[in-house]
Amino acid sequence: MESIFILKGDICYSKRLGELQTMEQGYLVCRNGCVEGVYEEIPADFQGVEVKDCGRSLIIPGLVDLHMHAPQYSFRGMHMDLELLEWLERYTFPEEVKYKDLGYARDMYGKFVDRLTYSATTRACIFATIHVPATEILMEQLEASGLCTMVGKVNMDRNAPADLTEENAQVSGEETVEWVLDCRKRFQRTKPILTPRFIPSCSDEMLENLKKIQMRYGLPVQSHLSENVEEIVWVKELCPEAEFYGDAYDRFGLFGADCPTIMAHCVHCEEQEIQRMKENGVFVAHCPESNMNLASGIAPVRTYLEEGIAVGLGSDIAGGTTENIFSAMMHAIQASKLRQSLMKENAAPLTIPEVFYMATKGGGAFFGRVGSFESGYAFDALVLDDSRLGEPEKHSISDRLERFVYLNQEIDVKAKYVEGREIFWR
Amino acid sequence: MESIFILKGDICYSKRLGELQTMEQGYLVCRNGCVEGVYEEIPADFQGVEVKDCGRSLIIPGLVDLHMHAPQYSFRGMHMDLELLEWLERYTFPEEVKYKDLGYARDMYGKFVDRLTYSATTRACIFATIHVPATEILMEQLEASGLCTMVGKVNMDRNAPADLTEENAQVSGEETVEWVLDCRKRFQRTKPILTPRFIPSCSDEMLENLKKIQMRYGLPVQSHLSENVEEIVWVKELCPEAEFYGDAYDRFGLFGADCPTIMAHCVHCEEQEIQRMKENGVFVAHCPESNMNLASGIAPVRTYLEEGIAVGLGSDIAGGTTENIFSAMMHAIQASKLRQSLMKENAAPLTIPEVFYMATKGGGAFFGRVGSFESGYAFDALVLDDSRLGEPEKHSISDRLERFVYLNQEIDVKAKYVEGREIFWR
Numbered sequence: 143m144e145s146i147f148i149l150k151g152d153i154c155y156s157k158r159l160g161e162l163q164t165m166e167q168g169y170l171v172c173r174n175g176c177v178e179g180v181y182e183e184i185p186a187d188f189q190g191v192e193v194k195d196c197g198r199s200l201i202i203p204g205l206v207d208l209h210m211h212a213p214q215y216s217f218r219g220m221h222m223d224l225e226l227l228e229w230l231e232r233y234t235f236p237e238e239v240k241y242k243d244l245g246y247a248r249d250m251y252g253k254f255v256d257r258l259t260y261s262a263t264t265r266a267c268i269f270a271t272i273h274v275p276a277t278e279i280l281m282e283q284l285e286a287s288g289l290c291t292m293v294g295k296v297n298m299d300r301n302a303p304a305d306l307t308e309e310n311a312q313v314s315g316e317e318t319v320e321w322v323l324d325c326r327k328r329f330q331r332t333k334p335i336l337t338p339r340f341i342p343s344c345s346d347e348m349l350e351n352l353k354k355i356q357m358r359y360g361l362p363v364q365s366h367l368s369e370n371v372e373e374i375v376w377v378k379e380l381c382p383e384a385e386f387y388g389d390a391y392d393r394f395g396l397f398g399a400d401c402p403t404i405m406a407h408c409v410h411c412e413e414q415e416i417q418r419m420k421e422n423g424v425f426v427a428h429c430p431e432s433n434m435n436l437a438s439g440i441a442p443v444r445t446y447l448e449e450g451i452a453v454g455l456g457s458d459i460a461g462g463t464t465e466n467i468f469s470a471m472m473h474a475i476q477a478s479k480l481r482q483s484l485m486k487e488n489a490a491p492l493t494i495p496e497v498f499y500m501a502t503k504g505g506g507a508f509f510g511r512v513g514s515f516e517s518g519y520a521f522d523a524l525v526l527d528d529s530r531l532g533e534p535e536k537h538s539i540s541d542r543l544e545r546f547v548y549l550n551q552e553i554d555v556k557a558k559y560v561e562g563r564e565i566f567w568r
Numbered sequence: 569m570e571s572i573f574i575l576k577g578d579i580c581y582s583k584r585l586g587e588l589q590t591m592e593q594g595y596l597v598c599r600n601g602c603v604e605g606v607y608e609e610i611p612a613d614f615q616g617v618e619v620k621d622c623g624r625s626l627i628i629p630g631l632v633d634l635h636m637h638a639p640q641y642s643f644r645g646m647h648m649d650l651e652l653l654e655w656l657e658r659y660t661f662p663e664e665v666k667y668k669d670l671g672y673a674r675d676m677y678g679k680f681v682d683r684l685t686y687s688a689t690t691r692a693c694i695f696a697t698i699h700v701p702a703t704e705i706l707m708e709q710l711e712a713s714g715l716c717t718m719v720g721k722v723n724m725d726r727n728a729p730a731d732l733t734e735e736n737a738q739v740s741g742e743e744t745v746e747w748v749l750d751c752r753k754r755f756q757r758t759k760p761i762l763t764p765r766f767i768p769s770c771s772d773e774m775l776e777n778l779k780k781i782q783m784r785y786g787l788p789v790q791s792h793l794s795e796n797v798e799e800i801v802w803v804k805e806l807c808p809e810a811e812f813y814g815d816a817y818d819r820f821g822l823f824g825a826d827c828p829t830i831m832a833h834c835v836h837c838e839e840q841e842i843q844r845m846k847e848n849g850v851f852v853a854h855c856p857e858s859n860m861n862l863a864s865g866i867a868p869v870r871t872y873l874e875e876g877i878a879v880g881l882g883s884d885i886a887g888g889t890t891e892n893i894f895s896a897m898m899h900a901i902q903a904s905k906l907r908q909s910l911m912k913e914n915a916a917p918l919t920i921p922e923v924f925y926m927a928t929k930g931g932g933a934f935f936g937r938v939g940s941f942e943s944g945y946a947f948d949a950l951v952l953d954d955s956r957l958g959e960p961e962k963h964s965i966s967d968r969l970e971r972f973v974y975l976n977q978e979i980d981v982k983a984k985y986v987e988g989r990e991i992f993w994r
Contacts, residue, residue: 480903484911548648
């Protein structure tokens with residue numbers, strides 16, 4: 143049975159970095175979960191099809207969050223007084239330990255999934271904890287939400303509190319395999335992604351095992367890279383044989399060369415590292431709010447874009463405080479302006495069309511044909527009501543998009559679709 | 569007739585920079601528009617007085633916005649692609665010209681005052697435009713709102729479009745005097761403040777006139793200082809005799825020495841300028857979001873605090889996008905972390921207690937005994953419902969304050985009082 147419907151409204155999406163496609167009072171056709179096209183008039187083939195009139199609302203692709211930690215949602219917005227390594231030790235690890243308790247996990251993940259469901263995010267790459275049962279609870283809840291996500295049971299076998307460290311590399315690998323097999327049976331929209339936490343938490347043996355698992359099951363990978371200066375120094379001490387931080391993953395085949403890989407942060411990447419990221423096709427998850435909050439710095443995003451490296455945005459809950467990817471867009475622009483201004487760089491600040499691309503098609507590419515309204519893309523869409531901000535009819539779609547990025551509240555996201563499924567309409 | 573009532577809730581205020589005073593389920597007594605005190609139990613004298621139970625809501629002093637431009641509210645959140653001087657020329661001046669039209673002014677200022685009324689702001693220092701009639705419309709509306717504000721008819725007689733430039737310094741002065749006299753007759757809570765826009769817009773003759781007016785009427789002063797690098801170069805060209813930007817005001821007695829003065833931004837102040845600000849008792853209006861959005865840079869707030877210079881926060885609508893001073897608190901912390909991280913400074917980042925102080929008692933001092941719950945302070949108070957953010961009862965008041973700063977929405981401000989008057993309760 144063919145499923146087909148049309149949204150009518152002020153449409154905005156991106157095909158290429160830095161360009162906005164806009165159409166006032168256009169028709170966006172969804173056919174079997176995919177975008178058929180954007181039209182000024184309803185094409186002859188679709189006469190008679192149901193049209194949902196969104197009035198002057200904006201219609202844009204769903205937003206993609208390439209990096210967030212579900213178990214940290216419980217303390218979002220608190221504890222922003224430390225830098226990364228101390229922050230992990232003092233606040234984050236003790237919280238993640240609690241996810242051994244399934245009651246706690248069900249309760250806290252339930253709140254997280256509820257908020258993510260009603261956010262602007264349609265796709266996300268998510269870290270859980272080392273605990274397989276809790277991770278599967280999270281995945282069950284995400285599956286039920288209708289969102290499309292990749293979720294990682296985290297691997298860590300060193301340099302963490304005893305109750306957040308896996309017994310050894312072998313046990314970590316075995317549990318990972320069981321988890322992968324189990325969730326492949328159980329979930330359609332919620333995919334496993336290999337998630338070695340970061341080099342300081344991962345022994346060589348564990349990374350070797352994970353590579354075998356990655357190859358056997360064709361899994362994507364997510365981790366952290368060059369976030370904080372002290373962290374980078376520590377990685378150098380831990381892996382003196384690595385040429386640079388990213389090489390410590392690449393030596394084990396976990397840096398994109400033959401598997402889709404997201405590296406979060408990439409704040410302090412050196413030239414050689416950037417070249418490797420480019421060669422290997424690594425995706426950068428740019429998390430500007432977190433990089434401010436943990437005083438990590440500002441990633442050289444303009445360089446990544448000029449090199450043709452794929453960049454998406456991440457909320458990094460709870461180094462970032464909010465799951466709202468519009469805020470990540472705002473912070474990305476603000477950070478790029480401060481980088482230019484404080485570091486006397488010639489790099490032009492990021493623009494609204496650029497961060498919009500990163501938040502949609504840029505990050506969406508990690509999921510396939512996602513994040514645009516080009517024909518054949520997954521029908522992930524948001525209906526945004528900006529009437530609260532005043533007189534939409536007096537401004538261009540691009541001005542309205544900019545204003546929405548800076549001033550939106552969650553409630554202004556009126557409706558959300560993922561693969562053509564209505565997630566909510568309020 | 570004595571007016572007296574009590575708010576009960578989780579109370580938080582500041583007496584000194586960097587310290588929070590907190591009391592769970594405390595009683596805050598208002599007597600004739602002033603704070604009587606904060607008590608663990610209702611004192612014997614006040615038994616039988618009406619108690620408004622705010623449950624687990626936070627009760628904090630009202631927030632103070634030391635710098636904003638009312639006529640720019642109409643384009644907030646848009647046009648963030650240029651730096652200061654081009655931004656003024658391309659977007660801001662053309663908008664301000666429109667306030668010659670009283671119908672437009674009434675409409676647009678009405679929207680601005682409505683939003684300010686329902687924000688967390690209880691006190692504000694506001695720029696209008698050069699137009700006296702429109703400025704008085706704004707002041708009428710503010711007076712009716714119940715907020716306490718200082719409003720400036722702007723003075724500018726050079727380097728702006730013809731229709732935003734006053735005829736000459738004499739006319740500017742005469743109109744300013746008439747305006748001051750008129751609004752002193754008409755308004756109680758809405759005070760005139762002298763507002764030479766910034767040095768590039770103000771001839772020497774005009775500044776001389778304004779000083780005479782300042783002295784005759786004992787007026788406070790507000791203006792802009794050292795916001796943008798190009799602006800500073802221009803000021804040097806325009807006033808080669810000034811030792812530094814601030815000296816171009818000080819030569820005319822408009823830099824705090826004998827009149828309360830706010831200087832907005834102070835991003836690039838040099839050592840000599842900072843010393844003069846300190847000697848003269850200048851108030852700094854720190855506007856971190858605007859300084860990001862216009863790529864101006866990050867003010868050395870830690871230095872100002874160490875020097876004992878008074879610092880408050882400003883939204884700088886519409887260089888800043890939002891009137892929400894909690895956002896200014898967030899941006900102030902984030903900016904201070906980036907300044908530290910990018911400029912390799914040893915200066916410690918700003919903390920929640922510090923930015924809270926700046927947003928309350930720090931800026932409030934410009935209005936007198938304002939911005940704290942110490943005895944005798946004006947009863948300006950907010951009731952904040954943070955239940956949407958989850959389980960207030962499980963967290964300390966200071967953690968809840970931090971979370972509120974990062975994650976609040978306007979609707980979470982449940983009630984607002986100014987000088988004991990209820991502005992709203994929703």
